[in-house]
Amino acid sequence: MNIIETALPGVLIIEPRVFGDARGFFMETWNADAFRKAGLDLQFVQDNHSRSQKGVLRGLHFQNPGPQGKLVRVTKGAVFDVAVDLRWSSPHFGKWVGVELSAQNQRMFWVPEGFAHGFLTLEDDTDFLYKCTAPYAPQSEHTLAWDDPAVGIEWPAIGMAPIISDKDARGLSLANVLVFP
Structure with a gap:
């Protein structure tokens, strides 16, 4: 496998x-x-699968306490996938990186613990799969606002407003979200 480093240390394509x-x-x-030989000694405890229509934006989610690392991929369709550094002590705090994942390019994206994660579907009937290093804990889940100008994610234009859940519409700004040390 080929591992590509991104602008955020630890976040990998x-x-x-x-x-x-x-x-x-x-x-x-x-x-x-x-993966261990490549420097990623990971233990996964949960697999998830979502299907979304074009224009669905999910995120930006994270758990604190009980952070999850996520290895994500697309098996049908395409997404623009994003990780945001929420580690207060990081020199990259509040910075984001994004990558297109698709059934065509077959890339995976590693989002380590301490990052918010979300994606925007670029095609109808997109299947998104991810492995998690910690179980889902709804009492520890938080949402960073997908459109927070302090983060400034450049979501791709899709010809329509993104479709978001009520929970994601109530996401907090970077200044108000519970960050990591």
């Missing part, structure tokens, strides 16, 4: 080896030994 022929393709999306 992972390109798995894909073996294709006339029948289709095969790729290994998780191998603990291979």
Whole structure:
């Protein structure tokens, strides 16, 4: 696999080896030994799968306490996926990085603990899968406002306003959200 560092240390784009022929393709999306050899000694406890129509924006979510690291990928469709550094002591606090993930490019995105995470679907019927290092804990879940000008995420233009949940519409600004040390 090919690991690409992003502007935020620890947030990685992972390109798995894909073996294709006339029948289709095969790729290994998780191998603990291979990831460990690449410096990612991870233990996952939960897998999640969401399907969304074009224009759905989910996030920016995080848990504190009980932060989750997430290894995310798209198996159908495409998203613009974002991680925001919420570690107060980090020189990158409040900065974001985004990447397009799609069934076509088969990339994965590693979002470590201490980051808010969210995505905008770019195609209808997009299937988004992710592995988590900690279980979902609704009492510890928080939402950073997807449109906070202090963060300034440059979401791609999709020809419509994003569709967001009531919970995500109540996301807090960076100045008011519960950050990590």
